[in-house]
Amino acid sequence: MTAKFATLDLGLVVRGHGRHYIIEDSEGRRRVCHPRGKKSDCVVGDMVRWAEVSSDEGVVEAVEPRRNLLFRQDEWKTKSFAANLDQLLVLVAVEPVFSESQLTRALIAAESAGIAATIALNKTDLPGAATQRARLQPYRDMGIEVLEVALKADPLASRALLAPWLEGKRSFVLGPSGTGKSTLINLLIPNAAAQVGDISVALNSGRHTTTTTQWYWMDERRQTALIDSPGFQEFGLKQIEPMQLPLLMPDLKKHADHCRFYNCTHMHEPGCGVRDAVDAGLISPSRYRIYGEILQELSSKRW
Ligand SMILES: Nc1nc2c(ncn2[C@@H]2O[C@H](COP(=O)(O)OP(=O)(O)OP(=O)(O)O)[C@@H](O)[C@H]2O)c(=O)[nH]1
Numbered sequence: 124m125t126a127k128f129a130t131l132d133l134g135l136v137v138r139g140h141g142r143h144y145i146i147e148d149s150e151g152r153r154r155v156c157h158p159r160g161k162k163s164d165c166v167v168g169d170m171v172r173w174a175e176v177s178s179d180e181g182v183v184e185a186v187e188p189r190r191n192l193l194f195r196q197d198e199w200k201t202k203s204f205a206a207n208l209d210q211l212l213v214l215v216a217v218e219p220v221f222s223e224s225q226l227t228r229a230l231i232a233a234e235s236a237g238i239a240a241t242i243a244l245n246k247t248d249l250p251g252a253a254t255q256r257a258r259l260q261p262y263r264d265m266g267i268e269v270l271e272v273a274l275k276a277d278p279l280a281s282r283a284l285l286a287p288w289l290e291g292k293r294s295f296v297l298g299p300s301g302t303g304k305s306t307l308i309n310l311l312i313p314n315a316a317a318q319v320g321d322i323s324v325a326l327n328s329g330r331h332t333t334t335t336t337q338w339y340w341m342d343e344r345r346q347t348a349l350i351d352s353p354g355f356q357e358f359g360l361k362q363i364e365p366m367q368l369p370l371l372m373p374d375l376k377k378h379a380d381h382c383r384f385y386n387c388t389h390m391h392e393p394g395c396g397v398r399d400a401v402d403a404g405l406i407s408p409s410r411y412r413i414y415g416e417i418l419q420e421l422s423s424k425r426w
Pocket residue numbers: 245246247248249272273274275276277298299300301302303304305306307354
């Protein structure tokens with residue numbers, strides 16, 4: 124950031140909307156801001172230096188350095204989720220049955236960005252709960268916390284479990300459609316509709332869309348935030364070097380330095396600590412399979 128903007132007010136990007144952003148100032152007032160020039164490279168969670176253009180409009184002059192950035196990347200483009208996060212909540216459910224590949228990808232992206240992640244399993248009131256709980260055991264074993272909730276069936280207990288975990292932090296929620304993200308937001312954010320509504324008015328859009336990342340404050344003091352993101356299909360991890368991949372998977376990493384070859388890919392080499400651990404039942408077969416799939420993706424040439 125250039126020093127000449129240092130005297131400008133600091134604002135928080137609470138929503139991005141194409142070519143304009145909603146910036147919240149230190150008093151909590153929100154206004155529409157446009158980026159200066161052609162580049163629009165701030166994301167939700169960014170702190171920006173902004174200047175007033177009119178009473179309810181501003182211009183973003185500079186983006187402050189980021190503490191972290193959660194993003195995914197496919198062959199062609201990078202898609203940012205949000206910046207400056209304290210933690211990630213990956214929300215999965217008993218139904219629809221969650222994709223372990225998507226779960227693993229989210230955890231790898233978080234690990235790579237240096238963001239702590241926790242899993243929440245929703246709809247534990249349903250009969251399939253035991254099966255899905257068992258699928259999450261390898262994640263518990265590698266030290267990831269799994270919070271079991273029933274956001275709709277038992278909102279009080281769910282809130283009692285989640286609220287302390289969220290307290291004072293900026294948490295990003297990722298989860299496939301139908302998992303219960305709207306239920307989560309409505310349970311934890313009493314005035315959620317109003318927070319989105321204010322923005323829609325500011326944008327003149329009139330629509331309460333969930334097609335864009337949305338920042339919610341849980342408390343009036345604006346210390347605890349939940350950031351909700353729209354659903355998506357593919358979770359590309361092209362930002363990761365193939366050799367880095369096992370180091371971002373704690374269960375594989377644990378055995379990766381027992382390999383005969385320092386540059387072992389853990390796919391076919393003799394004397395591989397990772398494959399030995401799979402054979403010994405210390406690494407779950409599904410995790411190892413997903414590793415192989417992602418590795419192949421990352422190793423494929425870009426033409
Ligand atoms: N059985 C059960 N169903 C739940 C629970 N929590 C949410 N649901 C149901 O799951 C469905 C999806 O919940 P939503 O909160 O709309 O899910 P969402 O993730 O916002 O889904 P999209 O709007 O598609 O993104 C709804 O029919 C909820 O009633 C729960 O604890 N138990």
